[in-house]
Amino acid sequence: MERAKIEVKKRTDKGKQAVKRLRAEGSIPAIVYGKDISSAVTVSSEGFKTLRDMHFSESTVIDLFISGEKKSESIPVLIKDVQYHPLTDKVIHIDLLQVSLKEKITVHIPVVLKGEAKGKEEGAVLEQILREIEVEGLPLSIPEDIEVDISGLEIGHSLHVADLQPPADIAIVTEPESTVATLVVKKEEEEEEEELAEEAPTEPEVIKEKKEGEEPAEAKEDKEAEKPEAKKEEGKKE
Secondary structure, eight states, X not given: OOOEEEEEEXXXXXXXXXXXXXXXXXXXXXXXXXXXXXEEEEEEHHHHHHHHHTTOOTTOOEEEEEETOSOOOOEEEEEEEEEEOTTTOOEEEEEEEEOOTTSOEEEEEEEEEESOOGGGGGTOEEEEOOOEEEEEEOTTTSOSOEEEEOTTOOTTOEEEGGGOOOOTTOEEOSOTTOEEEEEEOHHHHHHHHHHHHHHSXXXXXXXXXXXXXXXXXXXXXXXXXXXXXXXXXXHHHO
């Protein structure tokens, strides 16, 4: 598995103002936690760009160096969570989880479909139901994704988690019965839905009888909108 290396700085200033200042400078607040560590750090924008360019995933092991620390050894970590700004999509916080390279971990990896299902030539549509699975294994043994050949998939048939073939030292945690992909004919279903829609009787419009003394909703809304203007006119007359 590809190993990335990034250097972070230990963060001493905490609080909302300190975090805002860091982000304004182009840095990303982060936290490193695990059995042996719990430290607030700062990731430079260049450091995060390095990770983004290598298309990191939840299973990517990163060698982390904390500048200023007495120990120069790297800390193996995984990116556990990345928080984005709801409006700008900029990264605003990163959670880094320390792992032991000798202990098994459980993570999610993508499922990549390979090949062309022969049923597609007959107008069938391939639907991928499950795009990632949960696996267990040693950090450096877990693949970035798991590929599956769908060239033998026929119309009306499905591919399940039990059909996947992970590396020998990797165990799949996701339920074996879970459907990964299926090949269906969409045209017939769409035609049936259109026929049912045409056959369905349309309900006549119900006209509610206006109660005596009750004003239409539209009139009430108009009056409400006019109230501020009426008050202004009265003030002028006085």
